[in-house]
Amino acid sequence: MSDPLVFRPLQGFYTLFHKEWLRFWKVSVQTILAPVLTALLFLVVFAYSLRERVEIFPGVDYAAFLVPGLAMMSVLQNAFANSSSSLMQSKMTGNIIFVLLPPLSHLEFFGAYLLASVARGVVVGAGVLLATVWFVDLELAHPLWTLAFALAGAGVMGALGIIAGIQSDKVDELAAFQNFIVLPLTFLSGVFYSIQSLPPLWQSLSHLNPFFYMVDGFRYGFFGQGDVPPWLSLAIVAASFFALSFLTLALLRSGYKLRH
C-alpha cells in the first residue's frame, strides 16, 4: 500500500464547500440562468406597465427602483434554494451519509452549506444586475452597503435553507417552506413598492418582516435613500442571521433528523 496519508484541518470544510459550489454550477442553466430570466420577466412586466404611473423615490424611475429589489429577491430565494434543496435531496436519495460518515464538525458542515448558498445567491444577484442594468439608469451610491446586505441577506436565507432542508423529508414539505414562508415574505418585503405607499396597518406589519430590511438596505446602497436608516436594517438583518445560525448549529450539533 502507498504512503501514510496526511490529514489537514479545514480540508473537509473546503471540500464540502467546493462540492456544493460545483453542484449548482454544473446545472447553472437551472440554478443561475433561470432565475435571472425570471427577474427579467418581472422587470419587463412591472416596469413597463407601471412606469408612467409610479414614482417611489423622487427623481428615480420605477424600473430603476425595481432592479435592486429584483436582484435582492433573487439573492434571497436562490440562497435559500441552494442549501435547502441540496440537503433535502441528499436526505431523500440517501447520499447524505457521504457527509455524515466523515469527521466533519457541525461548524464545518454549517459553514460549507452556508457559504455555498451565499455564493449562489450573490452569483444570481450579480447576474440579475448584469442582465438588467442595460435597460435602466442605475448608479451605486454606496457599494459597500449593497455588498453588506447581499452577503448578510444571503447568509440569513442560507441558514434558513439548512433548517428547511434538515426539517423536510419530502419535496412537498420543502415546497411548503418556499410557498408559505419564503415567497410571501419576499413578495411583501418592498421588492415592487415602497412601504410608504402602503396603508398604516400594512406598513406596521411590513416592519415585522425581516426581508423588508434586507431589500430596503440593499436598495439604499443604490439610491442613498430608503424607508428606514441602513444601520437599523443591518442591525436587524445581522440579528436575524445570528439567531438563525445559532438555531441551525444547535440542530446540527444535536443530529436532529440527520443522526437518528
Place this chain on the structure above:
Amino acid sequence: MVPAIQVERVSKTYGALRALDDVSLTIEQGEFFGLLGPNGAGKTTLINTLAGLVLASSGAARVLGHDVVADYRAARRALGVVPQELVFDPFFTVREALVFQSGYFGLSNNHAWIDEVMHHLDLTSRAGTNMRALSGGMKRRVLVAQALVHKPPVIVLDEPTAGVDVELRQTLWHFVRRLNRDGHTIVLTTHYLEEAEALCGRIAMLKQGRVVALDTKQNLLRLHSGCYVELRLEPDRLPPSLAGLVAQRREDGYRLALPSYAEVERVIAELRGAGVEIQELEVMQPDLEEIFVQIMSRH
C-alpha cells in the same frame, strides 16, 4: 493492543422498539469478523452506531479506543463503512466522488491512493463516468472505494454483496482479503452464510437486538457435536424407531440429524433390522447455516 472495536452495553430504542438491547462485543485489530442475524436483528443499527449515524440510547462504542461520540473525529477517521443501500450522488463522476470523499476526511492530494483503490476494484476505466451512468454493480464498487479513500484501519462492509454478480463478489473478496492480510480489521455483515464461513475468523449472531452467539467460527461449528446423514432407501420408508431423527424428508430419501457420530452405527443397525436396504448413505458435518438456524430457533 487497543481493540479495533469495543461495544459496551449499547442499547438503542425507537419508541417502543428496542433495536439494540444491551449489546457488548470486542473485535481485535486484524480480525475478519462476521456479524450475522436475520432482517431486523440490529446489525445495521449497530454498524450505524459505530459510524455515528445512529446515537445510542445508552452504552458506549469505541473505534481503536476513540469514543464514537466524544472523540468522533478520530473514531470516524479510523473507520470506513460500505453502506447497505446503493446510494450515489448523481451530479458527479466516479473520480469526483472519490476525491470529495477523500477531502471530507481531511485529505488533499490523495490521487495516488485513489488511483490504487480504483485499480483494485476495476474502476479505472470508469473514472470519468457520471455516477448515474453506472450499473448497480459498478455503483457498489464505488461505494467500497469511497469507504477506503482515507485508508481506514477498520473497515465495515454492510451486506456488500447483496444483489451483485459473481465477478464483483470475487473481485471484492480478493481485495478485502488482501486488506485484511495488510492488517486492516474487517467487519462483515451478510446474508450469505457461506461467505461468512469462508472469510470470517470470529462471528457474532444477533437476534432482536441481542447478541445470541459470539465465538470463533470453529467453536460455533463445534457447538453442534452431531452430524447429518442423507439416506436413499429401498423401500423408501424409515422404521418408526428412527422417525424422530428426520430433519428433512427429501424427494429421494431422508436427511437425519444425529446427536453424535456414534449414532450412525445405530441407524444402520436399525435399518438392517427392519429389512430396509441402504442404497446410498452420506455423512455430513453441519455448516454455519445449520448452526445459524439452530441458534436462531433456540433464542
